[in-house]
Amino acid sequence: VNTSQMVNKPKSLRRGAQLVVRWVPDWHLYVLLVGVLAWTAVSAPGLFWSLSNLSSIGFQMPELGLLTLAVALTLISGGINLATVATANFAGFLMAFLLKAGFVRDFGDVTACAYYLLVLFCGMGTGALVGLLNGVIIAFLGVSPILATLGTMTLLTGIGLLYARGVAVSGLPSGLVEAITGSILWVPVPLILFLATALVIGFVLTRTRLGLTLYMLGSNQRATSYSGIDTKRVLIIVYVISGALSGLAGFVMMCRFNSVNSNYGSSYLLVSVLAAVLGGVDPFGGRGRVTSICVALILLQCISSLMNLMSWSSHLTLATWGILLLIGLRFARR
Amino acid sequence: MLFMFENFRKRRGAPTGDQIRLAGLLVMVMGLSLFSRHFLTVRNLFDILSSAAVLGILATGLLIVLIAGEIDISFAAITTVAQYVAALITIDFGGNWLTMFAVALLIAVGLEMLNALLVHYLRAMSIIVTIATMNVFYGLLNFFSNGQWLYDFPDWFSDGIGFGLRFPGGAFAQFNLAIIGLIVFWVLGGIMLTKLVIGRRLYAVGGSKESAHHVGFSILGTRLFAFGAMGVASGVAAIVHAQLVQTVAPNALVGMELEVLTAVVLGGASLVGGVGTFRGMICGVAFIALIRNGLTLLKIDSYYHTLLLGMLILGSVTGSSLGDVARRRTLRL
Numbered sequence: 001v002n003t004s005q006m007v008n009k010p011k012s013l014r015r016g017a018q019l020v021v022r023w024v025p026d027w028h029l030y031v032l033l034v035g036v037l038a039w040t041a042v043s044a045p046g047l048f049w050s051l052s053n054l055s056s057i058g059f060q061m062p063e064l065g066l067l068t069l070a071v072a073l074t075l076i077s078g079g080i081n082l083a084t085v086a087t088a089n090f091a092g093f094l095m096a097f098l099l100k101a102g103f104v105r106d107f108g109d110v111t112a113c114a115y116y117l118l119v120l121f122c123g124m125g126t127g128a129l130v131g132l133l134n135g136v137i138i139a140f141l142g143v144s145p146i147l148a149t150l151g152t153m154t155l156l157t158g159i160g161l162l163y164a165r166g167v168a169v170s171g172l173p174s175g176l177v178e179a180i181t182g183s184i185l186w187v188p189v190p191l192i193l194f195l196a197t198a199l200v201i202g203f204v205l206t207r208t209r210l211g212l213t214l215y216m217l218g219s220n221q222r223a224t225s226y227s228g229i230d231t232k233r234v235l236i237i238v239y240v241i242s243g244a245l246s247g248l249a250g251f252v253m254m255c256r257f258n259s260v261n262s263n264y265g266s267s268y269l270l271v272s273v274l275a276a277v278l279g280g281v282d283p284f285g286g287r288g289r290v291t292s293i294c295v296a297l298i299l300l301q302c303i304s305s306l307m308n309l310m311s312w313s314s315h316l317t318l319a320t321w322g323i324l325l326l327i328g329l330r331f332a333r334r
Numbered sequence: 335m336l337f338m339f340e341n342f343r344k345r346r347g348a349p350t351g352d353q354i355r356l357a358g359l360l361v362m363v364m365g366l367s368l369f370s371r372h373f374l375t376v377r378n379l380f381d382i383l384s385s386a387a388v389l390g391i392l393a394t395g396l397l398i399v400l401i402a403g404e405i406d407i408s409f410a411a412i413t414t415v416a417q418y419v420a421a422l423i424t425i426d427f428g429g430n431w432l433t434m435f436a437v438a439l440l441i442a443v444g445l446e447m448l449n450a451l452l453v454h455y456l457r458a459m460s461i462i463v464t465i466a467t468m469n470v471f472y473g474l475l476n477f478f479s480n481g482q483w484l485y486d487f488p489d490w491f492s493d494g495i496g497f498g499l500r501f502p503g504g505a506f507a508q509f510n511l512a513i514i515g516l517i518v519f520w521v522l523g524g525i526m527l528t529k530l531v532i533g534r535r536l537y538a539v540g541g542s543k544e545s546a547h548h549v550g551f552s553i554l555g556t557r558l559f560a561f562g563a564m565g566v567a568s569g570v571a572a573i574v575h576a577q578l579v580q581t582v583a584p585n586a587l588v589g590m591e592l593e594v595l596t597a598v599v600l601g602g603a604s605l606v607g608g609v610g611t612f613r614g615m616i617c618g619v620a621f622i623a624l625i626r627n628g629l630t631l632l633k634i635d636s637y638y639h640t641l642l643l644g645m646l647i648l649g650s651v652t653g654s655s656l657g658d659v660a661r662r663r664t665l666r667l
Contacts, residue, residue: 137648137651141656142655143651143652143655144604144605144606146461146605147599147605147647147651148648148652150592150595150647152644153644154596154640154644154647155641155644155648157640157644158637158638158639158644158645159641161637161641162635162637162638165637166637270407271469273461273462273465274462274466274469277462283458283461313476315473315474315475315476316477317473318469318470318472318473319473319474320473321469322465322467322468322470323470325462325465325466325469326452326466326470329462329463329466330456
């Protein structure tokens with residue numbers, strides 16, 4: 001009697017597990033997240049689950065998150081954008097220049113707000129222009145994306161260095177900085193920006209023609225081209241969007257650091273690729289979901305915050321992130 | 335097959351990539367020697383050689399990895415780990431050149447082999463795997479070392495090894511460890527890539543893993559060899575760099591990976607694998623070394639260096655790809 005029960009139980013468990021694996025994409029991320037959250041509950045429950053810590057996680061995530069989305073889109077299309085951080089800093093320099101140009105001094109609040117928005121659009125537009133350059137080089141000249149974006153990265157860093165002479169540009173209007181580094185109903189403003197962007201990108205990827213074409217392009221460029229799609233146009237659009245997202249990241253970074261420099265966030269470059277791939281984006285192209293990327297980002301930030309609370313070295317965080325990516329690669333669907 | 339294609343191209347008169355690179359290099363050398371009288375001196379040439387030694391050694395390793403169809407981002411981290419551990423052991427327990435090189439090579443080759451195994455068994459892209467391992471290596475090194483610098487080297491290490499050579503005209507050339515290491519490494523690497531079977535095998539596997547596998551080449555073996563060679567380069571570069579700067583810092587080589595990648599790519603290696611020549615790589619390294627040296631001699635603000643390097647990369651990459659398009663058109667491929 002007992003034996004049949006003992007056999008039955010694992011069987012149903014296994015079936016349940018199979019269902020989860022089949023129907024929950026990137027299930028290993030959720031397992032890892034639950035594991036990390038359990039770890040926080042054991043080792044630092046009061047500290048980790050406090051409002052201040054959660055909001056600091058919310059402040060740290062958006063910069064890396066926006067850069068990760070920027071690089072993830074190009075990864076899905078089968079390429080890569082190594083110029084994201086450089087684009088962000090380049091756009092940051094331009095925005096800082098516009099903000100310091102002194103147009104807003106004598107304006108009222110409403111006009112100042114409008115001007116800040118205009119500056120943000122200029123920054124994203126600059127990013128989009130850089131993306132256009134990348135896209136044209138990649139689509140029309142057939143240069144490999146790594147090389148093209150490596151070149152623009154070096155070029156933009158060089159221009160930034162030349163413009164600021166290696167010194168950080170500071171002295172931004174305090175109203176803007178306070179607004180962006182503040183919170184609305186305990187939710188950090190950068191987090192709201194990031195979530196809105198992620199929603200839009202998720203919508204584009206799953207519900208529009210462009211998104212579908214993007215996945216097709218990443219899976220097989222030649223077949224996509226033969227099925228009557230202008231692949232060059234789509235490639236350029238991808239890099240333009242990626243550049244605009246980098247510009248937005250530059251805006252958030254500028255406000256968070258209260259200054260701009262050409263070497264800010266240089267460690268984000270490879271970490272954003274790490275986060276994207278951990279979030280189930282296939283580096284060969286053709287696969288990737290915004291939800292999984294967000295879960296991966298939360299996972300990475302939770303680990304970072306936990307290590308910080310237990311006053312372990314931030315270098316150990318980096319090492320853990322690397323190991324996590326290796327584990328993620330082991331479970332990634334292919 | 336490859337050689338037939340090259341002959342065909344030569345007969346049609348279109349210059350190969352290496353010929354263009356060599357011509358560009360010559361133009362640069364002539365221009366620099368016109369504008370600076372210090373440039374074409376034996377002393378300056380040896381300064382260039384010794385300051386480009388680390389770049390040149392690492393570029394050779396990366397070229398081998400790229401030809402085999404892989405890419406490595408973690409070698410700068412591995413070089414730093416090898417350098418740090420070798421220096422620590424030498425300072426704490428003493429030793430000599432042999433033990434120091436042995437420790438550095440052992441660590442570097444071991445960690446690169448780990449890369450190769452991970453790439454092979456996780457069936458993942460090597461760029462992703464090595465980004466992960468780079469973070470692991472750097473993170474653990476900084477964690478265990480607390481970011482501490484090492485500089486209390488024994489005398490034999492500070493003195494270095496080498497010999498001077500007096501030329502008939504009275505010029506004096508100092509062959510130090512960096513230059514000797516670079517020359518030995520380039521000779522061995524060049525012979526390996528162009529004359530030995532294993533070199534051809536790297537091109538075959540890099541060109542098409544599928545076909546190479548069907549012909550009977552071991553993919554794992556080739557990967558282990560390519561990453562192992564990168565490990566040897568990292569180990570040698572580690573000691574050369576430590577001897578050159580006389581300090582070992584856990585963050586001394588951060589960002590070096592992209593610079594070396596730039597040099598190798600300027601030299602014509604493709605990231606798809608199977609393409610790239612030893613001569614081209616040397617030209618690429620020389621480009622970067624000459625730009626650094628030349629701009630300094632011409633007293634051009636160092637803030638321009640990165641900008642000019644970026645323009646050079648974009649120019650050469652788009653130029654070579656335009657050349658490919660044109661060549662395909664003339665060959666009707």
